[in-house]
Amino acid sequence: MIQKQINRSAWAERWPAPAKLNLMLRITGQRSDGYHLLQTVFQFIDLCDWITFHPVDDGRVSLLKPMPGVPEEDDLTIRAAKLLKMEAGCEHGVCIEVEKNLPMGGGLGGGSSDAATTLVVLNQLWNLRLPMEKLMELGLSLGADVPVFIYGYSAWAEGVGEKLEKINIPEQWIVVIKPDCHVDTKEIFLAKNLTRDSKSITIADFIAGQNQNDCLGVVSERYQFVKDALVDLSEFSEARLTGTGACVFAQFDSEEVAASAYRSLQGKWRVYLVRGVNESPLFSKLRNGSYIS
Numbered sequence: 001m002i003q004k005q006i007n008r009s010a011w012a013e014r015w016p017a018p019a020k021l022n023l024m025l026r027i028t029g030q031r032s033d034g035y036h037l038l039q040t041v042f043q044f045i046d047l048c049d050w051i052t053f054h055p056v057d058d059g060r061v062s063l064l065k066p067m068p069g070v071p072e073e074d075d076l077t078i079r080a081a082k083l084l085k086m087e088a089g090c091e092h093g094v095c096i097e098v099e100k101n102l103p104m105g106g107g108l109g110g111g112s113s114d115a116a117t118t119l120v121v122l123n124q125l126w127n128l129r130l131p132m133e134k135l136m137e138l139g140l141s142l143g144a145d146v147p148v149f150i151y152g153y154s155a156w157a158e159g160v161g162e163k164l165e166k167i168n169i170p171e172q173w174i175v176v177i178k179p180d181c182h183v184d185t186k187e188i189f190l191a192k193n194l195t196r197d198s199k200s201i202t203i204a205d206f207i208a209g210q211n212q213n214d215c216l217g218v219v220s221e222r223y224q225f226v227k228d229a230l231v232d233l234s235e236f237s238e239a240r241l242t243g244t245g246a247c248v249f250a251q252f253d254s255e256e257v258a259a260s261a262y263r264s265l266q267g268k269w270r271v272y273l274v275r276g277v278n279e280s281p282l283f284s285k286l287r288n289g290s291y292i293s
């Protein structure tokens with residue numbers, strides 16, 4: 001985590017909020033508050049929302065343009081900025097501009113990533129100096145997926161996704177299909193027939209090929225588009241579900257083979273050709289950018 005101060009010019013920058021994939025997901029139990037205990041592996045992909053933070057003098061936190069279907073006060077960037085202000089007890093204001101590229105409710109973690117980028121970048125721009133651990137704690141109160149985007153590196157995750165351990169995964173080419181449906185995370189976790197008692201595995205087991213997603217059965221039984229997308233994608237490589245869906249993905253060693261699969265699927269599906277990356281593009285930008293003094 002970069003703790004250095006960013007120059008004032010960074011206000012004019014566009015900051016990435018990358019998507020994640022769950023390369024496997026096991027549900028090993030349930031907490032007394034209903035939240036499920038998971039084992040999962042997060043890797044980032046180079047498909048991003050882009051966020052610009054415009055300074056304002058009146059202390060208000062607002063969106064330049066609210067997203068269709070999401071009231072401004074519910075937007076995770078607004079909630080993150082307000083939470084940060086409250087935690088730091090500061091009077092700063094900001095107008096947030098989000099260029100939304102990640103499909104919503106797709107299991108790519110777009111809302112969580114937008115929240116994480118807001119926490120990390122405003123912490124720098126407002127010179128609050130909150131440590132990464134505090135930002136991750138604030139992030140967790142916004143959503144189970146937020147901490148990994150603050151952590152900024154591919155991770156083996158346990159708990160509800162907040163106990164993170166760095167992991168290096170081959171940075172392959174990936175084809176992602178976004179089926180034309182929105183899967184509600186809560187609905188899947190409430191399903192009676194969801195597997196909730198998977199045996200815990202180790203990182204070595206995952207590397208050896210144990211990569212099941214325990215949500216797959218319930219999601220594909222309820223969402224025909226997801227089932228169909230898995231069938232079409234598996235003609236090219238092993239097809240998997242990310243998170244609770246709706247997106248499905250397949251990994252490829254070769255860009256050429258991935259691009260060929262992408263082209264074949266393009267006519268029928270909303271499809272993305274991306275690359276898996278172990279360092280979050282947000283942290284690559286913070287580390288490599290000339291705006292860090």
Ligand SMILES: C[C@@](CO)(OP(=O)(O)O)[C@H](O)COP(=O)(O)OP(=O)(O)OC[C@H]1O[C@@H](n2ccc(N)nc2=O)[C@H](O)[C@@H]1O
Pocket residue numbers: 022034035036037038040106107108109112142143144145146159160161185186189242243244245
């Ligand atoms: C399943 C995962 C895997 O990465 O991804 P998505 O498919 O949503 O991206 C996440 O853990 C999702 O995280 P996130 O999308 O932030 O979920 P939250 O907003 O915290 O929770 C939405 C709802 O799902 C249920 N929930 C969520 C996470 C969890 N470990 N157990 C749960 O039971 C809770 O009912 C909660 O009210």
Ligand SMILES: Nc1ncnc2c1ncn2[C@@H]1O[C@H](COP(=O)(O)OP(=O)(O)O)[C@@H](O)[C@H]1O
Pocket residue numbers: 069070074075076077098103104105106107108109110111112114185243245246
């Ligand atoms: N900035 C945001 N971007 C996306 N979704 C948001 C945002 N703020 C709030 N949300 C809400 O969070 C829900 C989950 O969005 P998202 O994170 O994209 O999906 P998922 O958790 O399946 O990856 C959306 O349906 C939307 O109602």
